[in-house]
Amino acid sequence: MEKIIEIKRIPRIEGHLDFDVKITNNQVLYAHAKAVEGTRILEKILIGKNYWEVPEITSRMCGVCHAIHKLTAVQAIENAFNLEVPEDAILIRKLIAIGGHIQSHLLHLHFFVLPDCFDVESILDLININRELVLKVIKLKKFSNDIIERLGGTMVHPIVPIVGGLSRPPRKSTLLRIKENLNEMKKLAIPIVDAIFNARFPKFERRTNYIALCDEKSIPLLNGFIASSNGLKFKPSEYLKYFIRKKESYSTALHYLLMNDESYMVGALSRLNINFRYLTDQAKEFCKKYNIKFPMYSPFANNIAQALEIIHFLNETEEILANLIGKKQIDYYTNFIPKAGDGVAATEAPRGLLIHHYRTDRDGRVVWANIITPTAQNLKNMEIDGINFVKALLGKTNNIKKEVEKLVRSYDPCISCAARFYREE
Amino acid sequence: MLTKFLIISKQNLIHLLEKLSKKFVIFGPKKQNGNIIIDKINDLSHLVLEYEGRSLIPPKKFFLPPTEVLFEYEIEKDNIKIWDKLVELKKQKRILIGIKPCDISSLNILDKVFIREFHDPYVTTRRQNTIIVGITCETIVDTCFCVFTDSGPLVREGFDLLLTRIDESYLVEVGSEKGGQLISKFDELFQPAPQEFIRAREEKMESLIEKISSLVLPNFSEMYDIMVKNFHHEIWKELSNQCLSCGKCNFVCPTCYCFDVYDDVDLLLKHGKRIRRWDSCHFLSFTRVASGEVFRKERETRIKQRIYHKLVYSVNDIGVISCVGCGRCINVCPAGIDIREIVRELWRGE
């Protein structure tokens, strides 16, 4: 008996993804994660563009993780120009990134995943079941978006981060206002995160390579070296030596593997599997309370990791704000002259490791560009998990589709990002 | 009323404002980024009384705000309840300090527009509730030409008090009863003005007039016939190639007052507001009617609308030209369109 389970346009993820699993005689032959969106040839469009246009355009890769795309592009160009950016500017950028992470995690966990746990179609149905929780989520999401808007100028595709620093510094009153709301938000976050810990996820484990940024003192978002759970450790600029790209005929996204053809996972789970000990105390309390220990090996644990990060990043916001508010003046910009160069930046997007790489000519125009998004890196791992997960499910459920959807969703894939890339050989 | 002159030291002026701030909300010039803007002064140390040229947006914004709710209403099943926003306006008492003579002249012009057959009660109420403390210029910027529009560097009316810096003090001209009353309770802060102070002001004005007069221009009030004659002059076509139809010149002009009116309402169709907001005769939508027709489709006709309004239509309508020579439109126009150049060219052609 042969059958192909085809899932079309998986709902409640970012972008358009189909997922096929082929089963023959109770054997799972393959699983294909098929990005079906139009490929936007950003790397081609970027060629010839002025350096300052690059962050504007690359930010448009994704409407959810726009902030980190913009920041990564800015940093890559800065690296190409060998620029030192003022410390304060970096702190404010980090706050913008944190705002992006929290809103993205909430969107994923509460808008996309939680409906599964309550067996409903969407968050709109959740409103009828637990209105209070939904309102809390909305409030916290609004707060995280506010951080982006107040510091970044706009909520989606923030405009303030530019090559050299920021286009304008925040007013002190802005920082104070964010701080003012922070305490309430920390309280609000507790039941929000509890809801995820209390949710039931399928039981499924498979150990893989976990890759994330690491700086041996924090859970870095914007800077660090790249580390894997299997002991790899390298500078972002060496990425081409470690990652290989695979074109799959069924997908408009590129799929990535490690040099030894192994798949790997990036994202919140990888971040915590590698950097668990730098989690803030408040976040660690949750692990104690729910008796959870990292590293974890279930793709579904990515949801737990995201939830913990919400707490962690709120705590970090508090620290950074205190630091900034104490300053007399905010140093926000360094002057520079564009030049020919080659710059790589690796950051942590909400969904994991993100790499931007640009080469510029003398006038600061782009001559070559390459971008690797987290979802593109995860697709292969997702396929292998798919095979194993379906194997484990065979005979145990008659709604395999729904369970596979859950698996795909737990990766928090972002096809808008992944289906964007193309490079001329 | 007899003209009355006093002097007040810089320090005492701040004292005075401090005291007045208990009863009045104080608005005045302050720095924002590179610009001088007129804004609420919460901290008197931010007040910049001596500034070059004039503020970016003119003080008309305090009488005819960029957007203003005229009234609000509640739609009920078989009734409509209306709240007139005028009621709140009547309670506000304000002092507008640091207004330049050209801008004071512009307020006089706006009065002629808004107080006639019909009274615009919003503008008039704000005028009544606002005390104008003007200040004469120290220096000019290269776009100033008030001398040619008879609106500076000194004004005769339209202010309650008019300051002129003389060394470390201000010569204060009391321009109205309201102005006199305002300071009558603070006699101890003032001294009578010695004659040489008044002379010093005259000298200052003369040197300003001399500077501005170096521009070769006609008096704008005498341009009426020339303008009428040159309605089809080729200069308008040239200008229409340059103008971007961006509308900035209208928004910064202290005598441009056109506005649009619309209703805003909530989703339930319960609570609504009637709002007016500044509009610009450079926009196509300015004259677009329901059928889609636009009465001034050609850019040329829209440029003419603005310039002719200043120099011709205004004379027909209120008896005076409505350009006060502040030069704002010249400063902000990205295309560098300069009303002085236009006037000069047409005038020279005569």
Place this chain on the structure above:
Amino acid sequence: MENPYIPKLAIIKDYRDETPDTRTFQVRFKDLEDIKKFKFNPGQFVELTVFGYGEAPFSISGGIDKEDYFELTIRKMGTVTSALFRMQRGSIIGIRGPLGRGWPIEKMLGKDILIIGGGIGIAPLRPVIHYIKLHREKFGKVILMYGARTPKDLLYKYEFDDWAKFIEVHLTVDCGDETWKGRVGVVTVLFDEIEVIPEKTIALQCGPPIMMHFVTKMLKKIGFPDENIYLSLERLMKCGMGFCGKCTISGTYVCRHGPVFCYTEVRGFLEKIPEAGE
């Protein structure tokens, strides 16, 4: 002092359909005081508010002979008018006015009158006809020339018979149908049916710009002195009081100085206005 921006509440007393997209509304103020105060001259207009939708100007098309209400004839065009068409009898609207300057009744006394209307432009002329009916002896010969696109688009058909009792009525349509037995063609074709002594006749016209353009030309051709020609202009209008600047033509406010103008006044406009035969 009253705030002239605030509309007075009024009720849609009744309405009747004139054509598929045009309706005549009878409007009565809610407050008795307002009813008493409201006196208008033919040719004046009001600003009508549909709460939540906005305000728009409309000529008063009837009610000169009525104690407690007046009429507006309105074509469905956009936001305000469509909202108005969705309203039922008894609904509340807002009215400001009467505003503007109407037809020159003083000057018309004792004279012959030529009334020329095109399409919905007949609306502001109807009160003149009603006025003449009430004071027939004060006028000489009165002629109405009225044109519309099709017979269906003729407004006030039900009153034509009555009008014909005290004035000459000439009708035409741009394009007829099987029921139509009258003239076909634009309004100017009717000039060959009428006899006027231009020097002692006052011509009043309102209609689309293109019509007024040709009618003015024709009037001048047959010898009408400029000061005997009157027209009602239409421009985008907001405040209706000469502040907002939207309706100005060459600096003249259509709302405050008009909407009715003597041809001598508009002739001198620097801006071209097709309505005036320029």
Place this chain on the structure above:
Amino acid sequence: MKMSYERNTKPKVGIFTLSSCEGCIVQILNLEETLLEILEHIDLVDCRVLGVKHVYDKLDIAFVEGCVMSKEEEEEIKKIREKTKILVALGDCACSGGKFMMKDFEISELRVSLPGGREVFRADPIDKFVKVNYYLRGCPINREEFVELVKDLLLLRLFKESPLSVCSECILREQECLIDQGYPCLGPITRGGCNAVCPYNNKICYGCRGLSEDANIDSLINIFKRRGIPVPPYLLSLKKLVISKR
């Protein structure tokens, strides 16, 4: 007395995404409480991002984000058009194919080898294939403007795009002009409605909302030249595009 100010019944609404970053939908989600309020007045029957998929044959309003990049998407937008009374293009992708944001006025039907075996790259605005009733411009759309549009649709008012230019909005916020400081700001020729956020944040207007009515591109190019500001290449290709459309 009868109800005069009556709201009609809840319209059936769908929110669709073609190829895009989904930032416009995220903007809608970012309305937070206001969105909940809107949802009480509409019947949302289709929205993949939110996981809503009800059975329906007709829609009253379809919001479509994204541009058309493939034959399938072309079919999809045609199908949506057939089903809906009102079609709203959300964002620069849907309004212009993303041209104004990507500053790609010349790329169309480019031959390249793409993943998934495709060979031609294209990005088209949806009005190339179907009639669009309303446009919400910008990248991303402006939240307030979206609410205004929804309100106008629900209350049967005509939605009007902002008449202002970005430049005039900028001066209303009393900003120092960036062109005066030597930067190639597109504010003077760009349609307003964004409240000049970019110049307000000290960054030039990139023109994502498309051209303002009667935009004078030639003059802006001359202004840049006269002031010694390097003319951005995209301004020249934009000019070509406008001329070719005439």
